[in-house]
Amino acid sequence: MAITKEIAKHVRDFHFGGNYTGVNLKQTLDDVTWQEATTKYKTLNTIASLVFHINYYIDAVLKVLQGEDLKAHDQHSYSHAAIESEQDWCKLLNKVYSDTEKFAQLIESLEDAKLDENFIDGKYGSYFRNLEGTIEHANYHLGQISLIKKMLRN
Numbered sequence: 503m504a505i506t507k508e509i510a511k512h513v514r515d516f517h518f519g520g521n522y523t524g525v526n527l528k529q530t531l532d533d534v535t536w537q538e539a540t541t542k543y544k545t546l547n548t549i550a551s552l553v554f555h556i557n558y559y560i561d562a563v564l565k566v567l568q569g570e571d572l573k574a575h576d577q578h579s580y581s582h583a584a585i586e587s588e589q590d591w592c593k594l595l596n597k598v599y600s601d602t603e604k605f606a607q608l609i610e611s612l613e614d615a616k617l618d619e620n621f622i623d624g625k626y627g628s629y630f631r632n633l634e635g636t637i638e639h640a641n642y643h644l645g646q647i648s649l650i651k652k653m654l655r656n
Contacts, residue, residue: 505614509633510606513560516637516644517602527556527644528599534651536591543653547580550594552647554582556640557598560605563632567608572622609633 515521518528531539531553539550547555562574585591617630626632 505617505630506609506612509630509637510609512634512637513602513606513609516640517599523641525644525648527553527640527647530644530648530651531595536585536588538651538654539591540585541654543650546646546650549647549650550585550591551580551582552643552650553594553598555579556643557601559639560598560636561601563636564601564605564608566622567605567612572626605636 512521516526519526531549534549536550539553540548542548558579559574562572566572582594583590585594612629617628617633619629621627621629621632627635
């Protein structure tokens with residue numbers, strides 16, 4: 503079994519369906535309006551902010567896989583352009599889905615041996631930890647998105 507191909511599948515399954523939980527990002531967001539996506543529920547993040555946040559880290563790791571430097575900073579991970587229309591919301595979602603496919607393709611192109619190597623620097627752990635970590639992180643926030651969506655609609 504090629505582990506990198508399985509990780510890429512896991513990334514796609516989380517975003518587009520077929521994962522173990524039966525809940526995926528695209529299906530969860532398909533009927534969310536831009537108004538819902540930007541509505542603050544009490545002190546929780548908005549759905550739009552969480553979607554941006556999930557992709558912020560995927561995009562950061564994607565750029566490393568493309569040969570760029572790691573430029574992610576927690577303080578910027580919720581800083582996104584204002585969503586003021588359906589077009590803005592669709593633009594964010596399209597970026598997320600496009601980045602996902604690029605990310606999965608680059609993961610598939612890695613040799614499994616790369617997974618044991620340090621990701622940029624030993625302090626960040628291995629490639630495996632960072633690739634799987636993006637999926638764990640995304641699942642955590644998908645749970646929040648699902649709950650916020652339900653609370654907004656009740």
